[in-house]
Amino acid sequence: MAELKEELKEKIIEQLSLEDVEVSEIGDDDPLFGDGLGLDSIDALELIVLLEKDYGIKLKDPKEGKAIFESIKVMADYISKHRTK
Amino acid sequence: MSDCYINGIANISAQPTSDPNLFLDEIISHKESIFRSHDPNYKEYIKPAAMRRMSKSVKMGVTAASMALKSSGVEMPDAIITGTGMGCKQDSEKFLEKILYDDEQFLTPTLFIQSTHNTVGGQVALGLGCKAYNLTYVQGAASFETSLIDAQLMLSEESEKNVLVGGIDEVAKNSTLLHKLDGQIKGDDINVIDLFNSGTGGTVHSEGATFMVLSGEKTENSYAKMVDIETISKASEVEIKDIIESFLDRQGVTMDSVDAVVLGNNGDIGYDHYYENLQTSIFSNTEQLCYKHLIGDYPVASSFGFWLGCKIFENNRVPSILKVNEVSAKKYDTILLYNQYLGKNHSIALLQRC
Structure with a gap:
């Protein structure tokens, strides 16, 4: 799981062009949206694509993302349970 | 023709022209047939959260617009009109590459949003919170001038308005190189200062942004x-x-x-x-x-x-x-x-x- 969390942090930084953010600066429980990493609705769409492309998880309802993308820890839990690749 | 005054102006180019206190006092000698702009510190003008999605043309445009408004003393323009010959080529290329490499799957919104010709005009408006007239002209090498004509027409009807007019174009990895193949860009690198003595076909290519604030009314800032x-x-x-x-x-x-x-x-x-x-x-x-x-x-x-x-x-x-x-x-x-x-x-x- 720790490996998946690190991988997610690296992918998020790259996919969302968070040039000034280091992997070590993202806490496992930090909120990804709002006061935490400060991601926005466009980032949410990018993360939905990332889930499908890299882990084979296709969200049927984009609104599910709100809960899944709460933090790195929640996201990693969800991926480990639902991944198809 | 009614009066039209340039009340603010800013430029970003391959020379250090973004500093309003300099006037080509120091010249950068470029040695390639394709070269990039001399960049100001964009972080001084654009918030990091907004800048992470911006390609070069958007950064140049938003920054030059901000500088031009500052030099005019105008905080909120009554219209934003931009001109670009090729638009946001960098993100267009990335978007097309993703389509190609991902077999037309998994397309993400950011590159598409940022790849349209009117992205710069939109981003300038978003940054300012400006909901006024916003138009982008794509008219080859007369794109900037076409924008100026639109501004001039607007001011002929409402001279008190302040119109922000800009021109932006950027270099992109692949599409700029295509112009080497069709002869628009010189095949060999040259000392660009000697451009007029090259004796060959094609030119040298670069990128930049100019923004001006136009008004029908002269001010103490009029250039x-x-x-x-x-x-x-x-x-x-x-x-x-x-x-x-x-x-x-x-x-x-x-x-x-x-x-x-x-x-x-x-x-x-x-x-x-x-x-x-x-x-x-x-x-x-x-x-x-x-x-x-x-x-x-x-x-x-x-x-x-x-x-x-x-x-x-x-x-x-x-x-x-x-x-x-x-x-x-x-x-x-x-x-x-x-x-x-x-x-x-x-x-x-x-x-x-x-």
Whole structure:
């Protein structure tokens, strides 16, 4: 799981062009949206694509993302349970 | 034509032109046929959260717009009009590459949003919270001038308005290289300062942004009066001579009263004869200035000529690196601009000190 969390942090930084953010600066429980990493609705769409492309998880309802993308820890839990690749 | 004043201006180019206190005092000597802009510190103008999605043209455009507004003292424009020849090429390329490599699957929104030609106009408006008139013109090498004509028309009806007008174009990894294949860009790298002596076809390519604040009302910040502007889609060199003379005649101006001409020579032996024909005839007794050996060529490179005119009026001098003939003006009160690209998209503009 720790490996998946690190991988997610690296992918998020790259996919969302968070040039000034280091992997070590993202806490496992930090909120990804709002006061935490400060991601926005466009980032949410990018993360939905990332889930499908890299882990084979296709969200049927984009609104599910709100809960899944709460933090790195929640996201990693969800991926480990639902991944198809 | 109603009065139209340039009340603020800013430029980002391959030279250090973004510092308003400098006027080509230091020249960067480029040695490639494709070269990038000399960048200001974009972080001073754009929030990190917004900047992470921005390609070069968006960064240049948003920053130049911010600088131009600052120099005019205007906080919120009544219209935003932009011109670009090729738009946001970098993100267009990335978007197309993703389509190709991901087999038309997994397309993400950011690159698509940022790849349209009106992205810069939109981002400037978003940054300012400006919900006013916002339009982008894509008209080849006359894109910037077409934007100016729209602004001029708007001001002829509502002179009190402040219109933010900009021109932006960027270099992109692959699509710029395509212009080497079709001969628009020189095949071999050259010392760009010697561009006009290259003796070969094609030109050198770069990128940049110019933004101006135009109004029908003169202010204490006014740099110049834009007397008139005209674009011509296609014309022969003989026709252009007649068109320029008619243009001046309409303004009640003769070549004798033009202190300097700013020309868009770009070192392409296939098309520089358009300029040379004028330089050896109606412009022969006038100080001639060129700039593309400093900033390269790109669809809105002619906007640099407007920046030059304003800086000449402001500084009351011409850097020697711009001069291409032996005639020296006694004063700089009236400046004529002429540009064309591949014998098309000709533009003529007349600026006067105000």
